[in-house]
Amino acid sequence: MKLRDLTASESRQRLAGAGLAIQTGPFLYSVRTAISPLASTIYQLYADFPVVLDPTFADFHVSVNRVRRWPWVFSQAVIQVGGHGSFNPFPTERAIPYFEWGLNWCVSQYVQHHLVLHAATLERGGQGILLVGPSGAGKSTLCAALAGAGWRLLSDEFALVTPRTYELTALARPISLKNESIQLLRNRLPNSTFGPASSGEPKGTIAHLRPPQAAVEQVTQTARPAWILLLDRQPEATSCELHTIAQAPTVMKLIGQAFNYCELGKLGFATLTGLVELCACYRFTYSDLDQAVQSLNHLAASDAPSR
Amino acid sequence: MTALMRWQIPPQSDLTWWHRDSQTIVYHAQSADTHLLDLVASTGFACFESGPLDLAGLHDSMAQRLEIAADDQLMQYARALITRLERLGLLEAIDG
Structure with missing residues (x-):
């Protein structure tokens, strides 16, 4: 069953009640929120995702709900992850980016059966690409553009590398876009669905792009890493x-x-070196998004490593 | 550092070596530290794999393995390398 098989009202009621379990790649998130705008955005961005109505198990339990904290004039909310309640409250209107941040936090803190790297990952022709760079380097922007140009989105946030096989596991969640990238991608992908923009974030304005349906449907297909950029x-x-x-x-x-990496010890080292051995490694300098997509399409067509 | 001092890779060290092109990465399991070494440094460090060495021994071994002159410049490098590797916990001084 997909989330879109429920009505928006059913989805909202379940999120406000017992919760709704959303399958994103290998992880089942049990999600609860009584914040209507967040529930609506979840329905909008996760429409294509499988859901479990009465789960007996979930990998992560995430709830976002209002709290009464000083100053009283502001509506504030807090995110809880598996009973972890020590996160600071935030203005309720920023619930969406904080919710996405919470889902990412679960992966970054608890996943130990993959080597987890901060990188955008996509696949073309069975070959995976990792886009690596500091915040602001344009990972998500380029990732969204490639996902709209025939590459299969694996994740805009993580490379999940399986030890020993080095395969990349897909996560295919909404792509987080910032500031001028939001309008750039709206113009570029006019038929795609974007969540509402949330301003006043430490990184500026954030909006999320719903992942392509095909990426969600093919999420169980792994990719062989071929390029690191x-x-x-x-x-x-x-x-x-x-x-x-x-x-x-x-x-x-x-x-x-x-x-x-440190937690995995020698396995982390073996996985990382094994990953790099499989890949052609490049520094990719770019400015124009069209040129960048064209350049990487060309790379995929001409430089597929024969391994 | 005196002429009588010798150094060794700590016996309990669990090291994994990964060689690519002219560079080597050494993973030290006890500390979970990962070290990138160039050809000269990794050659020098590898000299200790066969057992403890003093400064002169490292100097000679490096000259032999790298096929370069055992001159003052290499001696200075060997001394600095020992200091660096000891600081990283990859070498330890031993008595005698």
Whole structure:
């Protein structure tokens, strides 16, 4: 059963009551909220996702609800993850980005059966690409553009690398876009669904793009990692450039992007080096999104590693 | 650092080596630290795999393995390398 098989009202009632379990890739989230705008946005962004109405088990339990805290004039909400209630309250109108942040927090804190890297991941022709870069490097923007150009979205936030096989597991949740990227992608993907924009965030304005239906439906298909791109967005650049980079520094760079490398110990090291051995590694300098998509389409067509 | 001092890889060390091109990454399981070494540093560190060495021994081994002159510059490098590796917990000084 998909979320869209419920009416919006049924979905809202369940979220406000016993909760609704949403399957996102390998994880089942039990979600509860009585905040109507958040419930509506969940219905909008997760319409294509499988749901379980009366789950006996969930990987993560996430609830977002109003709290009465000083200053009383502001409506505030708090997110709880599996009874973890020590997160700071936030203005209720920002419930959507905080909800998405909470789902990400679960993966970043608790998943230990994959090496979890902070990277956007997509697949084309069975081959996976990892887009790596600091906040603001344009991972999600490029990820959304590629997802709208024939690449299958795996995740705009995580690379879930399976130890020993090095396969990339898909998560395919809504893509978080910031500031000018929101309008850029609205113009680029006029038929896609966007959640409401939430302003006043530490990173500016945030809006979420519903993942393509095909990405959600094919979420159980893993991808073989083929390319690792360290993103270097240069607003003044006039062309896209792919520079091959050595594998050893790439490993060191990825360690800095890993959530659970230390916890996995030797398995984490073996997984990371195994991942990099499978991939062609590049520094990708770009400015224009059209050029970037074209360049990566060309890469996928001409540089598919034969492994 | 005196001429009588010797160093070794701590016997309980669990090290994993990964070589690519001219670079080496060493994973130290006890600390979960990962170290990127260039060709010269990794060659020097690898000299200790066969047992404890003093500064002169490291100097000679590195010159032999790298096929370079055992000159003052290499001696200075070897001394600095020992200090660095000891600080990282990859080497320890031993008596005798």
